[in-house]
Structure formats: structure tokens, C-alpha cells
Amino acid sequence: MKKMVPNWSDLDSDLLSEIADRISCLRDFIIFGVVCKSWRSVASPEKLNKLTKVPWLLLDKDDDDHNPRKFLSLSNDVIYRISLPKPRENRFNLGNYMFHSGIKENQYILSSKGWYLMVEDNFQLSLLNPFSLSRIDLPHCFPSPHIRKFYLRYSEIFDFALSFGPSATSEFTIMIVYFIRSAFEAKLVFWKNGDREWTNLDLKMKTINAKITYHNGRFYIPHVDFLKGFVVHEIDIRNSKSVSISSKSITNPDPSLLPNRFWIVESSRVLMMVYQRLNSESRDGRGYIIGDRYCHVSHLYFVVQEIDFEKGELKEVSDLGDEAIFLGCYSSFLVDVSNESRFKSNHIYFAENFRGTWTYHNRGVGVYSMIDGSSKPLFSEANNGYCCSSQWIEPRP
DSSP states (O other), X not given: OOOOOOOXXXXXXXXXXXXXXXXXXXXXXXXXXXXXXHHXXXXXXXXXXXXXXXXXXXXXXXXXXXXXXXXXETTTXXXXXEOOOOOOOXXXXXXXXXXXXXXXXXXXXXXXTTEEEEEEGGGEEEEEOTTTOOEEEOOSSSSOTTSOGXXXXXXXXXXXXXXXXXXXXXXOEEEEEEEETTTTEEEEEXXXXXXXXXXXXXXXXXXXXXXOEEETTEEEEEEEETTTEEEEEEEEEEETTEEEEEEEEOSSOOGGGTTSOOEEEEOSSOXXXXXXXXXXXXXXXXXXXXXXXSTXXXXXXXXXXXXXXXXXXXXXXXXXXXXXXXXXXXXXXXXXXXXXSSOOTTEEEEEOGGGSXXXXXXXXXXXXXXXXXXXXXXXXXXXXXXXXXXXXXOOOO
């Protein structure tokens, strides 16, 4: 009698849903969802929300560019090797060169909702999901067919943000803040999925330090303006023809914030900003830093502030509740770690390689306590191979 081979695509949906509920690894969840249509139907974003939200750490690339890239999941101490495409050389810098000239990474710099922004020659932009390896090509002629490429050749994309993850919905918008060196100003451009071309916004910013995030249905662009101080723009996009822009100058910024880097952290409740300061005791009479400038000494501390856009004010945040902040060179996440055994709430975990602005250092991850201001390394000496390229990325399919 001929043995019947079961058709795995015909498994009962309740059984498939039970299997999906038991998957605790993002990569396994993605593989499960691509088996066939019926399996994909139960691999819903709602089930994914049960998985860890702790971001993964992109480890330094090997000397051989053809080797798979390594991502470290700190929740379970597993390194995942993923063969990512190697973009062709481009003349458009990703990120602010002033803040990352010392790190090795030059390709996978900027991410949003689990997707990397990729730039190739001829200013072709695309989105890449490193977990599912899905790719979305963005319209040509970035940022506009009317801007001569000569003016963009040595310019920089400071940051970008997605309104929603493209895997979750087709109704997403991407906004980019880019800097034109020849004009010494930053500009904004956006593309709503389905549009034929990019839409430029009539907003010019005299700054070399701008961030962007999406929060509660609107894009926010905080930046340090040479003339106006710390400014936040709120942008509401309904479509390419209906865009409203509101701007607020913050009335009480910390003077030490203006020349330094900062991060924007979003939550469902508030919009927050994070930056670093040095204790006055950490400098000698000539202003030089005393001792090791990295996190394992006490002279560095973090400041977390809520951005109250309506009032144009900053409010200091001293308690994160059950959440922790993860910072990289261009990445920032607020994560509920109440169910994570390795991580502590009310702490900041930050990749350290970017700390050496002009030199490269094999540093791991620093842990800063918002309770007592103490700092320590996350990795032990035995794990010093976990040197990172300063990038966290949110695990999303």
C-alpha cells in the first residue's frame, strides 16, 4: 500500500495557530510564515508582539565583505548569521559624518521599524529588512529631478523614519532629512507608498544636527538651529498635497545640548530626548578629560527629557518605570524589559564604539543606571568578542 505524504499546507488553522504561539525566536517566526499561504495567515503581527522587543546588536563586519553579517540577540545570547546584500559604492553619505567618522560600519547605518535605508550609486534608495530579506525600491530622482546631482554628491542623509513597518501595512510613509553641504542647510523630503515621486517640503534648517521620528500619527524633527537654538517641527501628512507644518522653539534647552549629539526616543505616551553630559570634575584645568573617556568611569551621565511640543518645553524624566532605553550611533529604542531576565528597567544600554569620534575602539555595550548614575560594561572580559558597530535594530519581520 502506497504511503500517503501529508500536505502540510492543509493543517488545521487552530493547530497552526498553536504552533505559532509557541515560537519564541524571530527568525523561526519568519521562516514559519514563508512556508505557504495558510501558514503565513496565522503568522500575524499580533503574535509577533509576544516575542521579545529587545533590539538586536549588529556586530562588526569581517574583513571579507562576502561573509554573512552577524546579529546578536541579547535576550537569548544567540548570534544569527545573515547574508545581506552588499550595496554598490555611493557618493551620498549615510548619517552625520561628524558623529561617526570613527566607526567601521558604512552601509547599515540608519534603520526604522526594523528596515534599513540603503543608498547605492546614482542616488538610488531602497528599504531592506535584514530578517526577511524583503526589499522595497524607492522612487528614482531622490530628492527631486530638479536638483542637480552635483550639489548632492558630497552631502549626507542625516536620518529617516517610517510611519509604519511596510510588512505590517501598505499604508506607510517614509520621511528623510538630508544635508546639502554646498548650501549648509538641511531639508526634508517624503514618499507615501503609491506616489510616483518624492515630495519636497518647503522647510530649510540651518543645522548640522537633526533627528526624525514618527510619534502618534505625526513626524517630529528636532534639531539644533544655529540662530534659533533647539527647534522641533511637527509635520502632519495626509497626502502629498495636504501637509501641515508646525514649529516650536524650545524655551529651556540645556546649553550643553546645543553642540552635542542627542537621541529621540518615542513611546506610546510621550516623546523623549536623551543626551550625555560630563561631570565638571572630569576635566582638568585645561579642559581635558581625566582618565578613560568611556562608560566604565563615573564622569559621564545621561539626561532624559520629555519634549512637550504644545508648551515648547523640556521636562526632565527620572524614572522609566518598567522600561529601558537602548542607544546606538543612530538608533534609539524604549523597551519594556519587565519580562527580560538579563535587562534591568530604568537603565540605559548603549553601544560604545561611536564614542571615539576620530578613532576606532573595540568597545562593547555600556549600562547606565538612572537610579544612582553608575555605569558598567554589559559584557565580561570573556565576551569581549561581542564588539559592535554601534548599531541596534528592532527585530521585525
